[in-house]
Amino acid sequence: MSWTQDSDKITDLDAPARALLDTLSPVEVPKGAVLFCPGEAVKGYVVMLSGQMDVNLIGPNGRDILLYRVAPGQSCIQSTLGLLGGDAYTAEAMAETPARLVIIPRDVFFALLDSSPGFRRLVFGAFAERMQSMMQLIENVSFMSVEARLAALILDRSGPDGCLHMTQAEMATAIGTAREVVSRRLEKLAQTGCLSHERGVVTILNRKALNEVVRGAAF
Known part of the structure:
Protein backbone atom coordinates (compact mmCIF):
# COMPACT_ATOMS: atom_id res chain seq x y z
CA MET A 1 0.00 0.00 0.00
CA SER A 2 1.34 3.45 -0.92
CA TRP A 3 2.03 5.96 1.85
CA THR A 4 -0.51 8.43 0.40
CA GLN A 5 -3.24 6.08 1.59
CA ASP A 6 -1.97 6.48 5.17
CA SER A 7 -3.01 10.15 5.24
CA ASP A 8 -6.71 10.99 5.02
CA LYS A 9 -6.13 14.47 3.60
CA ILE A 10 -3.73 13.29 0.89
CA THR A 11 -5.97 10.35 -0.03
CA ASP A 12 -8.58 12.94 -1.09
CA LEU A 13 -6.23 14.62 -3.60
CA ASP A 14 -6.64 14.20 -7.36
CA ALA A 15 -5.01 11.16 -8.95
CA PRO A 16 -2.12 13.03 -10.69
CA ALA A 17 -1.12 14.70 -7.40
CA ARG A 18 -1.19 11.37 -5.55
CA ALA A 19 0.84 9.73 -8.31
CA LEU A 20 3.52 12.41 -8.04
CA LEU A 21 3.59 12.13 -4.24
CA ASP A 22 3.88 8.33 -4.49
CA THR A 23 7.28 8.78 -6.14
CA LEU A 24 8.54 9.96 -2.72
CA SER A 25 9.55 7.54 0.01
CA PRO A 26 8.72 7.91 3.74
CA VAL A 27 11.57 8.31 6.20
CA GLU A 28 11.75 6.58 9.59
CA ALA A 33 16.60 13.05 16.11
CA VAL A 34 17.06 16.71 15.15
CA LEU A 35 15.22 17.33 11.89
CA PHE A 36 16.34 20.91 11.32
CA CYS A 37 18.22 23.70 13.11
CA PRO A 38 18.21 27.53 12.94
CA GLY A 39 20.07 28.80 9.88
CA GLU A 40 19.61 25.66 7.79
CA ALA A 41 17.99 25.93 4.38
CA VAL A 42 14.46 24.52 4.21
CA LYS A 43 14.57 20.99 2.82
CA GLY A 44 10.92 20.67 1.82
CA TYR A 45 7.32 20.42 2.97
CA VAL A 46 6.89 17.99 5.87
CA VAL A 47 4.04 15.45 5.94
CA MET A 48 3.82 13.59 9.26
CA LEU A 49 2.47 10.06 8.91
CA SER A 50 3.03 8.92 12.49
CA GLY A 51 4.73 10.15 15.64
CA GLN A 52 5.31 13.68 16.87
CA MET A 53 7.79 16.46 16.14
CA ASP A 54 8.37 19.39 18.51
CA VAL A 55 9.51 22.75 17.11
CA ASN A 56 11.31 24.97 19.63
CA LEU A 57 12.54 28.55 19.44
CA ILE A 58 15.95 28.85 21.14
CA GLY A 59 17.00 32.17 22.69
CA PRO A 60 20.52 33.65 22.91
CA ASN A 61 20.75 32.49 26.53
CA GLY A 62 20.06 28.88 25.55
CA ARG A 63 16.50 28.83 26.90
CA ASP A 64 13.85 27.50 24.55
CA ILE A 65 10.11 27.75 24.14
CA LEU A 66 7.83 25.23 22.45
CA LEU A 67 6.36 26.94 19.39
CA TYR A 68 4.18 24.04 18.30
CA ARG A 69 3.97 20.30 17.92
CA VAL A 70 3.48 18.51 14.60
CA ALA A 71 1.32 15.37 14.73
CA PRO A 72 -0.09 13.39 11.79
CA GLY A 73 -2.35 15.62 9.72
CA GLN A 74 -0.71 18.84 10.95
CA SER A 75 1.76 21.11 9.15
CA CYS A 76 5.15 22.55 10.04
CA ILE A 77 4.81 26.30 9.64
CA GLN A 78 8.60 26.76 9.62
CA SER A 79 8.84 24.61 6.49
CA THR A 80 5.91 26.32 4.77
CA LEU A 81 7.25 29.80 5.51
CA GLY A 82 10.72 28.83 4.33
CA LEU A 83 9.44 27.42 1.06
CA LEU A 84 7.12 30.34 0.30
CA GLY A 85 9.43 33.09 1.52
CA GLY A 86 12.84 31.61 0.81
CA ASP A 87 14.06 32.07 4.39
CA ALA A 88 16.13 29.63 6.44
CA TYR A 89 14.78 27.84 9.51
CA THR A 90 14.68 30.02 12.63
CA ALA A 91 13.78 27.22 15.08
CA GLU A 92 14.82 23.67 15.91
CA ALA A 93 12.72 20.56 15.28
CA MET A 94 13.21 17.34 17.19
CA ALA A 95 11.37 14.02 17.03
CA GLU A 96 9.58 13.71 20.36
CA THR A 97 8.69 10.11 19.51
CA PRO A 98 9.78 7.69 16.78
CA ALA A 99 8.23 9.16 13.64
CA ARG A 100 7.47 8.36 10.03
CA LEU A 101 7.34 11.28 7.65
CA VAL A 102 7.68 12.38 4.06
CA ILE A 103 9.59 15.46 2.93
CA ILE A 104 8.18 16.91 -0.29
CA PRO A 105 11.13 18.58 -2.07
CA ARG A 106 10.88 22.22 -3.16
CA ASP A 107 10.42 21.46 -6.88
CA VAL A 108 7.67 18.89 -6.25
CA PHE A 109 5.99 21.20 -3.72
CA PHE A 110 5.73 24.07 -6.20
CA ALA A 111 4.71 21.77 -9.06
CA LEU A 112 1.81 20.54 -6.91
CA LEU A 113 0.85 24.07 -5.89
CA ASP A 114 0.66 25.00 -9.58
CA SER A 115 -1.21 21.93 -10.78
CA SER A 116 -3.42 20.70 -7.94
CA PRO A 117 -6.17 22.87 -6.39
CA GLY A 118 -6.67 20.19 -3.74
CA PHE A 119 -3.03 20.35 -2.71
CA ARG A 120 -3.20 24.16 -2.54
CA ARG A 121 -6.23 23.94 -0.26
CA LEU A 122 -4.46 21.37 1.93
CA VAL A 123 -1.30 23.50 2.30
CA PHE A 124 -2.99 26.83 2.96
CA GLY A 125 -5.71 25.34 5.15
CA ALA A 126 -3.07 23.71 7.35
CA PHE A 127 -1.04 26.94 7.30
CA ALA A 128 -4.04 28.98 8.50
CA GLU A 129 -4.80 26.48 11.26
CA ARG A 130 -1.19 26.59 12.46
CA MET A 131 -1.14 30.38 12.39
CA GLN A 132 -4.21 30.45 14.63
CA SER A 133 -2.43 28.23 17.16
CA MET A 134 0.64 30.49 17.00
CA MET A 135 -1.53 33.51 17.72
CA GLN A 136 -2.96 31.65 20.72
CA LEU A 137 0.58 31.02 21.96
CA ILE A 138 1.44 34.72 21.65
CA GLU A 139 -1.76 35.65 23.48
CA ASN A 140 -1.06 33.20 26.30
CA VAL A 141 2.54 34.31 26.80
CA SER A 142 1.56 37.98 26.62
CA PHE A 143 -1.56 38.05 28.76
CA MET A 144 -1.55 35.00 31.04
CA SER A 145 0.60 34.72 34.15
CA VAL A 146 3.16 31.93 34.40
CA GLU A 147 1.02 30.28 37.07
CA ALA A 148 -2.05 30.32 34.80
CA ARG A 149 -0.08 28.92 31.85
CA LEU A 150 1.33 26.17 34.06
CA ALA A 151 -2.13 25.26 35.39
CA ALA A 152 -3.51 25.17 31.84
CA LEU A 153 -0.67 22.92 30.71
CA ILE A 154 -1.28 20.48 33.57
CA LEU A 155 -5.00 20.35 32.88
CA ASP A 156 -4.53 19.96 29.13
CA ARG A 157 -1.89 17.24 29.12
CA SER A 158 -2.69 15.16 32.18
CA GLY A 159 -4.00 11.67 31.58
CA PRO A 160 -7.31 10.14 32.68
CA ASP A 161 -5.68 9.35 36.03
CA GLY A 162 -4.99 13.05 36.60
CA CYS A 163 -1.22 12.59 36.25
CA LEU A 164 1.13 14.57 34.02
CA HIS A 165 4.43 12.88 33.22
CA MET A 166 6.81 15.73 32.34
CA THR A 167 10.00 17.07 33.82
CA GLN A 168 10.10 20.63 35.11
CA ALA A 169 12.43 21.52 32.24
CA GLU A 170 9.90 20.18 29.71
CA MET A 171 7.10 22.14 31.37
CA ALA A 172 9.22 25.30 31.28
CA THR A 173 9.85 24.87 27.56
CA ALA A 174 6.15 24.26 26.92
CA ILE A 175 5.00 27.49 28.62
CA GLY A 176 7.97 29.72 27.79
CA THR A 177 9.70 30.24 31.13
CA ALA A 178 12.62 28.94 33.19
CA ARG A 179 12.73 25.63 35.06
CA GLU A 180 13.34 27.45 38.35
CA VAL A 181 10.13 29.43 37.85
CA VAL A 182 8.15 26.24 37.19
CA SER A 183 9.60 24.70 40.37
CA ARG A 184 8.44 27.66 42.48
CA ARG A 185 4.97 27.75 40.91
CA LEU A 186 4.50 24.00 41.37
CA GLU A 187 5.39 24.34 45.03
CA LYS A 188 2.91 27.20 45.44
CA LEU A 189 0.13 25.19 43.76
CA ALA A 190 0.98 22.21 45.95
CA GLN A 191 0.70 24.34 49.09
CA THR A 192 -2.81 25.41 48.09
CA GLY A 193 -3.86 21.78 47.60
CA CYS A 194 -4.30 21.97 43.83
CA LEU A 195 -1.77 19.27 43.09
CA SER A 196 1.09 17.16 44.33
CA HIS A 197 4.39 16.70 42.53
CA GLU A 198 7.47 14.57 42.58
CA ARG A 199 10.28 14.02 40.13
CA GLY A 200 8.77 13.81 36.65
CA VAL A 201 5.14 13.49 37.78
CA VAL A 202 2.44 16.02 38.69
CA THR A 203 -0.86 14.72 40.11
CA ILE A 204 -4.01 16.84 40.08
CA LEU A 205 -5.75 16.91 43.47
CA ASN A 206 -8.28 19.69 42.86
CA ARG A 207 -9.23 20.16 39.21
CA LYS A 208 -11.76 22.89 39.99
CA ALA A 209 -9.14 24.96 41.82
CA LEU A 210 -6.70 24.60 38.91
CA ASN A 211 -9.39 25.79 36.51
CA GLU A 212 -9.90 28.82 38.74
CA VAL A 213 -6.18 29.58 38.46
CA VAL A 214 -6.44 29.47 34.67
CA ARG A 215 -9.50 31.72 34.57
CA GLY A 216 -8.40 34.26 37.13
CA ALA A 217 -4.62 34.57 37.05
CA ALA A 218 -3.80 37.63 35.00
CA PHE A 219 -0.59 39.58 35.51
Whole structure:
Protein backbone atom coordinates (compact mmCIF):
# COMPACT_ATOMS: atom_id res chain seq x y z
CA MET A 1 0.00 0.00 0.00
CA SER A 2 1.34 3.45 -0.92
CA TRP A 3 2.03 5.96 1.85
CA THR A 4 -0.51 8.43 0.40
CA GLN A 5 -3.24 6.08 1.59
CA ASP A 6 -1.97 6.48 5.17
CA SER A 7 -3.01 10.15 5.24
CA ASP A 8 -6.71 10.99 5.02
CA LYS A 9 -6.13 14.47 3.60
CA ILE A 10 -3.73 13.29 0.89
CA THR A 11 -5.97 10.35 -0.03
CA ASP A 12 -8.58 12.94 -1.09
CA LEU A 13 -6.23 14.62 -3.60
CA ASP A 14 -6.64 14.20 -7.36
CA ALA A 15 -5.01 11.16 -8.95
CA PRO A 16 -2.12 13.03 -10.69
CA ALA A 17 -1.12 14.70 -7.40
CA ARG A 18 -1.19 11.37 -5.55
CA ALA A 19 0.84 9.73 -8.31
CA LEU A 20 3.52 12.41 -8.04
CA LEU A 21 3.59 12.13 -4.24
CA ASP A 22 3.88 8.33 -4.49
CA THR A 23 7.28 8.78 -6.14
CA LEU A 24 8.54 9.96 -2.72
CA SER A 25 9.55 7.54 0.01
CA PRO A 26 8.72 7.91 3.74
CA VAL A 27 11.57 8.31 6.20
CA GLU A 28 11.75 6.58 9.59
CA VAL A 29 13.08 8.97 12.26
CA PRO A 30 14.20 7.81 15.74
CA LYS A 31 13.14 9.58 18.91
CA GLY A 32 15.46 12.50 19.70
CA ALA A 33 16.60 13.05 16.11
CA VAL A 34 17.06 16.71 15.15
CA LEU A 35 15.22 17.33 11.89
CA PHE A 36 16.34 20.91 11.32
CA CYS A 37 18.22 23.70 13.11
CA PRO A 38 18.21 27.53 12.94
CA GLY A 39 20.07 28.80 9.88
CA GLU A 40 19.61 25.66 7.79
CA ALA A 41 17.99 25.93 4.38
CA VAL A 42 14.46 24.52 4.21
CA LYS A 43 14.57 20.99 2.82
CA GLY A 44 10.92 20.67 1.82
CA TYR A 45 7.32 20.42 2.97
CA VAL A 46 6.89 17.99 5.87
CA VAL A 47 4.04 15.45 5.94
CA MET A 48 3.82 13.59 9.26
CA LEU A 49 2.47 10.06 8.91
CA SER A 50 3.03 8.92 12.49
CA GLY A 51 4.73 10.15 15.64
CA GLN A 52 5.31 13.68 16.87
CA MET A 53 7.79 16.46 16.14
CA ASP A 54 8.37 19.39 18.51
CA VAL A 55 9.51 22.75 17.11
CA ASN A 56 11.31 24.97 19.63
CA LEU A 57 12.54 28.55 19.44
CA ILE A 58 15.95 28.85 21.14
CA GLY A 59 17.00 32.17 22.69
CA PRO A 60 20.52 33.65 22.91
CA ASN A 61 20.75 32.49 26.53
CA GLY A 62 20.06 28.88 25.55
CA ARG A 63 16.50 28.83 26.90
CA ASP A 64 13.85 27.50 24.55
CA ILE A 65 10.11 27.75 24.14
CA LEU A 66 7.83 25.23 22.45
CA LEU A 67 6.36 26.94 19.39
CA TYR A 68 4.18 24.04 18.30
CA ARG A 69 3.97 20.30 17.92
CA VAL A 70 3.48 18.51 14.60
CA ALA A 71 1.32 15.37 14.73
CA PRO A 72 -0.09 13.39 11.79
CA GLY A 73 -2.35 15.62 9.72
CA GLN A 74 -0.71 18.84 10.95
CA SER A 75 1.76 21.11 9.15
CA CYS A 76 5.15 22.55 10.04
CA ILE A 77 4.81 26.30 9.64
CA GLN A 78 8.60 26.76 9.62
CA SER A 79 8.84 24.61 6.49
CA THR A 80 5.91 26.32 4.77
CA LEU A 81 7.25 29.80 5.51
CA GLY A 82 10.72 28.83 4.33
CA LEU A 83 9.44 27.42 1.06
CA LEU A 84 7.12 30.34 0.30
CA GLY A 85 9.43 33.09 1.52
CA GLY A 86 12.84 31.61 0.81
CA ASP A 87 14.06 32.07 4.39
CA ALA A 88 16.13 29.63 6.44
CA TYR A 89 14.78 27.84 9.51
CA THR A 90 14.68 30.02 12.63
CA ALA A 91 13.78 27.22 15.08
CA GLU A 92 14.82 23.67 15.91
CA ALA A 93 12.72 20.56 15.28
CA MET A 94 13.21 17.34 17.19
CA ALA A 95 11.37 14.02 17.03
CA GLU A 96 9.58 13.71 20.36
CA THR A 97 8.69 10.11 19.51
CA PRO A 98 9.78 7.69 16.78
CA ALA A 99 8.23 9.16 13.64
CA ARG A 100 7.47 8.36 10.03
CA LEU A 101 7.34 11.28 7.65
CA VAL A 102 7.68 12.38 4.06
CA ILE A 103 9.59 15.46 2.93
CA ILE A 104 8.18 16.91 -0.29
CA PRO A 105 11.13 18.58 -2.07
CA ARG A 106 10.88 22.22 -3.16
CA ASP A 107 10.42 21.46 -6.88
CA VAL A 108 7.67 18.89 -6.25
CA PHE A 109 5.99 21.20 -3.72
CA PHE A 110 5.73 24.07 -6.20
CA ALA A 111 4.71 21.77 -9.06
CA LEU A 112 1.81 20.54 -6.91
CA LEU A 113 0.85 24.07 -5.89
CA ASP A 114 0.66 25.00 -9.58
CA SER A 115 -1.21 21.93 -10.78
CA SER A 116 -3.42 20.70 -7.94
CA PRO A 117 -6.17 22.87 -6.39
CA GLY A 118 -6.67 20.19 -3.74
CA PHE A 119 -3.03 20.35 -2.71
CA ARG A 120 -3.20 24.16 -2.54
CA ARG A 121 -6.23 23.94 -0.26
CA LEU A 122 -4.46 21.37 1.93
CA VAL A 123 -1.30 23.50 2.30
CA PHE A 124 -2.99 26.83 2.96
CA GLY A 125 -5.71 25.34 5.15
CA ALA A 126 -3.07 23.71 7.35
CA PHE A 127 -1.04 26.94 7.30
CA ALA A 128 -4.04 28.98 8.50
CA GLU A 129 -4.80 26.48 11.26
CA ARG A 130 -1.19 26.59 12.46
CA MET A 131 -1.14 30.38 12.39
CA GLN A 132 -4.21 30.45 14.63
CA SER A 133 -2.43 28.23 17.16
CA MET A 134 0.64 30.49 17.00
CA MET A 135 -1.53 33.51 17.72
CA GLN A 136 -2.96 31.65 20.72
CA LEU A 137 0.58 31.02 21.96
CA ILE A 138 1.44 34.72 21.65
CA GLU A 139 -1.76 35.65 23.48
CA ASN A 140 -1.06 33.20 26.30
CA VAL A 141 2.54 34.31 26.80
CA SER A 142 1.56 37.98 26.62
CA PHE A 143 -1.56 38.05 28.76
CA MET A 144 -1.55 35.00 31.04
CA SER A 145 0.60 34.72 34.15
CA VAL A 146 3.16 31.93 34.40
CA GLU A 147 1.02 30.28 37.07
CA ALA A 148 -2.05 30.32 34.80
CA ARG A 149 -0.08 28.92 31.85
CA LEU A 150 1.33 26.17 34.06
CA ALA A 151 -2.13 25.26 35.39
CA ALA A 152 -3.51 25.17 31.84
CA LEU A 153 -0.67 22.92 30.71
CA ILE A 154 -1.28 20.48 33.57
CA LEU A 155 -5.00 20.35 32.88
CA ASP A 156 -4.53 19.96 29.13
CA ARG A 157 -1.89 17.24 29.12
CA SER A 158 -2.69 15.16 32.18
CA GLY A 159 -4.00 11.67 31.58
CA PRO A 160 -7.31 10.14 32.68
CA ASP A 161 -5.68 9.35 36.03
CA GLY A 162 -4.99 13.05 36.60
CA CYS A 163 -1.22 12.59 36.25
CA LEU A 164 1.13 14.57 34.02
CA HIS A 165 4.43 12.88 33.22
CA MET A 166 6.81 15.73 32.34
CA THR A 167 10.00 17.07 33.82
CA GLN A 168 10.10 20.63 35.11
CA ALA A 169 12.43 21.52 32.24
CA GLU A 170 9.90 20.18 29.71
CA MET A 171 7.10 22.14 31.37
CA ALA A 172 9.22 25.30 31.28
CA THR A 173 9.85 24.87 27.56
CA ALA A 174 6.15 24.26 26.92
CA ILE A 175 5.00 27.49 28.62
CA GLY A 176 7.97 29.72 27.79
CA THR A 177 9.70 30.24 31.13
CA ALA A 178 12.62 28.94 33.19
CA ARG A 179 12.73 25.63 35.06
CA GLU A 180 13.34 27.45 38.35
CA VAL A 181 10.13 29.43 37.85
CA VAL A 182 8.15 26.24 37.19
CA SER A 183 9.60 24.70 40.37
CA ARG A 184 8.44 27.66 42.48
CA ARG A 185 4.97 27.75 40.91
CA LEU A 186 4.50 24.00 41.37
CA GLU A 187 5.39 24.34 45.03
CA LYS A 188 2.91 27.20 45.44
CA LEU A 189 0.13 25.19 43.76
CA ALA A 190 0.98 22.21 45.95
CA GLN A 191 0.70 24.34 49.09
CA THR A 192 -2.81 25.41 48.09
CA GLY A 193 -3.86 21.78 47.60
CA CYS A 194 -4.30 21.97 43.83
CA LEU A 195 -1.77 19.27 43.09
CA SER A 196 1.09 17.16 44.33
CA HIS A 197 4.39 16.70 42.53
CA GLU A 198 7.47 14.57 42.58
CA ARG A 199 10.28 14.02 40.13
CA GLY A 200 8.77 13.81 36.65
CA VAL A 201 5.14 13.49 37.78
CA VAL A 202 2.44 16.02 38.69
CA THR A 203 -0.86 14.72 40.11
CA ILE A 204 -4.01 16.84 40.08
CA LEU A 205 -5.75 16.91 43.47
CA ASN A 206 -8.28 19.69 42.86
CA ARG A 207 -9.23 20.16 39.21
CA LYS A 208 -11.76 22.89 39.99
CA ALA A 209 -9.14 24.96 41.82
CA LEU A 210 -6.70 24.60 38.91
CA ASN A 211 -9.39 25.79 36.51
CA GLU A 212 -9.90 28.82 38.74
CA VAL A 213 -6.18 29.58 38.46
CA VAL A 214 -6.44 29.47 34.67
CA ARG A 215 -9.50 31.72 34.57
CA GLY A 216 -8.40 34.26 37.13
CA ALA A 217 -4.62 34.57 37.05
CA ALA A 218 -3.80 37.63 35.00
CA PHE A 219 -0.59 39.58 35.51
